[in-house]
Amino acid sequence: MRAVVCKELGPVENLVFEPNWPDPVPGKGEVVVDVKSGSVNFPDVLMIQGKYQFSAEPPFVPGSELAGVISAVGEGVTGYAVGERVIARSGTGAFGEKAKAKVSQLTKIPEGVDFDTAATFMVTYGTTHHALIDRAQLKPGETLLVLGAAGGVGMAAVELGKLLGAKVIAAASTDEKLAVCREHGADATINYSTEDLRKKLAELTDGKGPDVIYDPVGGSFAEPAFRSIAWRGRYLVIGFANGEIPKLPLNLALLKGASIVGVFYGSFAQREPVEGQKVIDELMDWVRTGKIKPLVSARYKLEDTVQALQDMSSRKVTGKIVIVP
Known part of the structure; x- marks a missing residue:
């Protein structure tokens, strides 16, 4: 089969396109899937670099x-x-013509749902469902701030936040990205390249601050966002797309009665499989009924996988992108 192969851990530029890579063979309790669409996620880059919580040899x-x-x-x-x-949700294998997966990693695609949509909603929307409903217990009428709102998980947070009845403030780096966020339900937006994040948050929330902060970015905006959080606010640690893990002064949590809440969907689904399946079932129903629909902004050929990963890493991507073998 044709596949993109990581032969040594390191930068994505080291990936090798192989036109004749061996086909996977299913073992006990496994299947082989002919890949129609492979989702590009930030953890893929970390795994290629050997920096992710789960490793592959x-x-x-x-x-x-x-x-x-x-x-x-x-x-x-x-x-x-x-x-x-x-x-x-195989962990590896999506950037090839065929992939092996355990039965426990499979979910059937409902009629009417296309392959691109199916490939791109489990990680981003699964993470966000777990974050907003389980970890933050977001309530209707509360204010949700989404950092990096135009990315894959960010866009999922905008959509699910609106679905749950929250007022959603989307923050991103360009006006073009923010326009897309408004199209997908954001009530208000902040361009943190040109606007003061804390000042704008105070203006948009009448000085109260956001009840829940969804942060998949990390870096320099984490602390000013947390300084703006409302009383009893919940700060969701989703990831560090910026590449910098922020250090938050814990006295801020004390002063605001606020919580810093970790979100690790993959580990949650493994440790609590019954609850994880409930998340999958509800999300699948929302996709089937059109309540949520991932934005797939670009499709790349298998040979262009490195470019796709570079585009996502440099935050040039809006919504989700896919590899189409």
Whole structure:
């Protein structure tokens, strides 16, 4: 099969396009999926660099989330058959023509849901569902600030925040990105390249501050955002797309009665599989009924995977992008 291969941990530029990589073979309890769409996620970059919480031993085909059609089943597989359309949260393999996945990593794609949509909503919307509903317990009428709002998880937070009845303030680095956020439900926006984040937050919340802060970026905007948080506010630590892990003064949490809340969806789904399945079921219903729909802003050929990863890493991407083998 054709595949993009990580032969040694390091920068994404070291990835190698292989036109004749061996096809995966399903083991017990596994299937092979012909990949129709592979989602590009920030953790993929970290895994290629050897910096993610979960590691893979080179050589491996990166790409943690995909949608496609089952082409082979291994011993003991029940509930899934050749020819079925599925999402696979496989951890690796999405950036190739075929990928292997455990049955526990599969979800059937409902009728009417296309492969690009299916491939791009589990990680971003799963993370956000877990963050806003379970970890933050966001309530209707509360104010949600989303940093990095035009990215994959950021856009998911804008959509789910509105679905849950919150007032959503989207913060991003360009007016073009903020326009897209407004199209997808943001009530107000902040361009933190040209506006003072704290001053604008005070203006938009009548000095109260946001009840929940959703931060997948980290870096220099974390502290000013946290300094603006409302009494009993919840600051959600989603990730560090900026590359810098911020250090927050803990006295701020004391003064505001605020909580700093970690969000690690992958570990949650592993440790609490019953609750994790409930998240998947609800999200799948929302996708099927059109309550949520990921924005897929670009599709890349398999040969252009490095460019896709670079574009996402440099925050040139709005919403989600996919690799189409």
